[in-house]
Amino acid sequence: MFSLSDAQTITDPVLRAQIEQHPRAQELLRAFLYPYAAPDHDFLFKAGACEPVAQGDIARLAHGRIPVLAVGSNRAPVQLSRKFSHQNLSDAILVTHGWMDHHDIVYSAHMTGYGAIPATLAPSPGTKVRVAVTWLTANQLSHMHVTESVPTHYSYQQLHGGDIELDCGLMPDHVGAYQSVAWHIFDHNNVFAVSAIQAQGRRFKAFHQWDMIAYLARRAGYVMQPKFVLRLIDDPTLRKAVAAWFPLK
Structure with missing residues (x-):
């Protein structure tokens, strides 16, 4: 709410x-x-609420989990609550933050059923964009696929982790990512960045x-x-x- x-x-x-x-x-x-307010620090989403997480606990909490980029609303507690609080998925979700090189977070060329134009990741040489990574169990990932309408609206891909530098120091070899099937090009070849997401060296107009x-x-x-x-x-x-x-x- x-x-x-x-x-x-x-x-x-x-x-x-x-x-x-x-x-x-x-x-x-x-x-x-959309994409909703979210903390700009690492946190544990548990029982519908955010809990601070100590730096020394992050590696333990991430162990055995699947790192998945959250470039839009999946980094926001209000969306995580909507997606997971009423499911039989009681495990907490670790959310870490960092920067991704040579990419930007932009609007996808499709609409959601709730009236928003959602986000996707786009190549952008020279840009550094603020990203979040959710660390999911296999069951959580399976449910996230459903909420992301895979494969109708998004495809689930594996990206090399080398472009991502997390604040906590974790260095995943690969991260999962939901990439828009509709892509991100609007008329006149325009690409529009999501202004709510922080970026450095942004090349695209932000809305x-x-x-x-x-x-x-x-x-x-x-x-x-x-x-x-x-x-x-x-x-x-x-x-x-x-x-x-x-x-x-």
């Missing part, structure tokens, strides 16, 4: 007021606030989620208003038609 105070992060005052006053504010916040939704609305001939997003949520046919404005690979 989101607090209405979370809407204060939306920089458009008119849009912010519309969301705060809307009876479906929770659904709107879920769309507009907030609400900027991306407004961009999509304009391209499809709609006015950017909360009711537009709610129509996308409620009507899969319309969502598919609007997403058709995304270019092909």
Whole structure:
């Protein structure tokens, strides 16, 4: 659940007021606030809450786990809670943070059923982007595949860990990653970085989620208003038609 105070992060005052006053504010916040607030330090997600983790405990907690990049909402406690708190998966999830060279986190060229444009990883020579790594059990990974709609929306790949430097000092040889099947190229060969994710030497124009939704609305001939997003949520046919404005690979 989101607090209405979370809407204060939306920089458009008119849009912010519309969301705060809307009876479906929770659904709107879920769309507009993606990829959601997250700690910028290592933590243990357990029983729906974040716990601090001592540096000396990280290697032990990661032992036997599968490292998987979390480039979008999977690094956020609110999303981990939505995905795992009601499952029969009681094991905690270790989340570590670091930097990845020569990549950026950008918007995928597809839409979620809850109205957000999600994230994916893109090559970006010279860019260093802030990333999170979730350390999952085999059962957790299997469930994460379901929540990521593998293989319909994302493919699960193994990336070499050499480009990743974690704050805790762990150095996985490989990390799993969910890569968008729809890719990340928009019209006129534009690539848009996720402004909520910190990066150095960023080459792509960075947008907030609400900027991306407004961009999509304009391209499809709609006015950017909360009711537009709610129509996308409620009507899969319309969502598919609007997403058709995304270019092909």
